Each structure stands twice: as C-alpha cells, then as structure tokens.
Amino acid sequence: MVERAMKPKVLFLCTGNSCRSQMAEGWARHLLGDRLEPYSAGIEAHGMNPNAVKVMAEAGVDICAQHSKLARDLAEVPFDLVITVCGHADENCPAFLGKTRVVHVGFDDPPKLAKTALGEEEALSHYRRVRDEIRGFVGSELNRIILSILAELPRQPD
Numbered sequence: 001m002v003e004r005a006m007k008p009k010v011l012f013l014c015t016g017n018s019c020r021s022q023m024a025e026g027w028a029r030h031l032l033g034d035r036l037e038p039y040s041a042g043i044e045a046h047g048m049n050p051n052a053v054k055v056m057a058e059a060g061v062d063i064c065a066q067h068s069k070l071a072r073d074l075a076e077v078p079f080d081l082v083i084t085v086c087g088h089a090d091e092n093c094p095a096f097l098g099k100t101r102v103v104h105v106g107f108d109d110p111p112k113l114a115k116t117a118l119g120e121e122e123a124l125s126h127y128r129r130v131r132d133e134i135r136g137f138v139g140s141e142l143n144r145i146i147l148s149i150l151a152e153l154p155r156q157p158d
Contacts, residue, residue, distance in 0.1 A: 017042030
C-alpha cells in the first residue's frame with residue numbers, strides 16, 4: 001500500500017470575499033493546487049468584484065466559478081492554515097479550532113484605491129499590482145509554509 005500526504009486546507013480570509021481573498025484562492029489553485037486545497041471567505045460576503053475577475057483572467061487564471069461566501073459557511077472544514085489578507089479580517093478573525101495556524105499577510109485594497117483613479121486603466125492598475133503581489137506571495141512564501149505543514153501532516157494510505 002502506498003502512502004500519500006494529505007493536502008493541507010488553506011483559507012484566505014478578507015472582509016468581503018470579493019477581491020483579494022478571491023485572487024489569492026485563484027493563484028493558490030493555479031500555482032499550488034497539487035499541494036493544497038485552497039478556499040476563500042469573508043467576514044461578510046460582498047459578491048465577486050468584476051475587476052478582480054478581469055485582471056485574473058488577464059493573467060490566465062479563471063476565477064469565474066468562485067463565489068463570495070462567509071467564513072461561518074466553512075465552519076466544518078478543518079483548516080490547517082488561515083491567511084488573513086486585510087487588516088479588518090485580521091482584527092476580526094473568527095476562532096478556528098484544532099491546530100489551525102493563522103497568519104496575516106496584508107495587501108492593499110484595490111477597490112478603495114480605484115475610487116481615486118482618473119479612469120478605468122488607472123483603476124485597473126491598482127488591481128493588477130495587488131494581483132501580482134498576491135501571486136508573488138503564493139508562489140514563494142505560501143509555498144514554504146505549505147512545505148512545513150506537509151512535513152507535519154499525517155500520511156494516509158492510497
């Protein structure tokens with residue numbers, strides 16, 4: 001019988017689960033989907049931000065099938081890691097039972113920054129910058145965190 005490591009379950013948590021956490025889930029699925037089970041949720045559910053969907057598609061990552069959801073809707077999922085991606089979620093992070101690690105990695109809020117933009121292209125530039133910063137985090141730092149979690153997880157038979 002061959003044993004394989006379980007995939008760690010990772011939750012990206014934000015205020016409204018409309019932009020940053022959705023992008024993070026998309027990047028995690030795209031870059032690390034063979035090593036983890038990514039989820040996203042919010043303290044509130046604001047719906048999907050169309051500009052987040054647009055800039056992720058520009059980068060070759062389709063997040064159209066994802067939807068905005070509340071953290072409490074995922075209460076039954078035994079997360080190994082929760083990453084808060086905004087200050088409000090970090091300050092209001094719900095309690096997670098078990099051995100869940102909670103890490104804060106804050107990113108700027110593209111919709112807030114876009115409010116002062118002089119046009120659509122300038123507004124989208126904020127989304128693209130944050131998208132690329134999240135990609136950098138997922139591809140490097142998150143990958144290192146996942147490797148350490150994998151080393152601690154029990155193995156299950158195939």
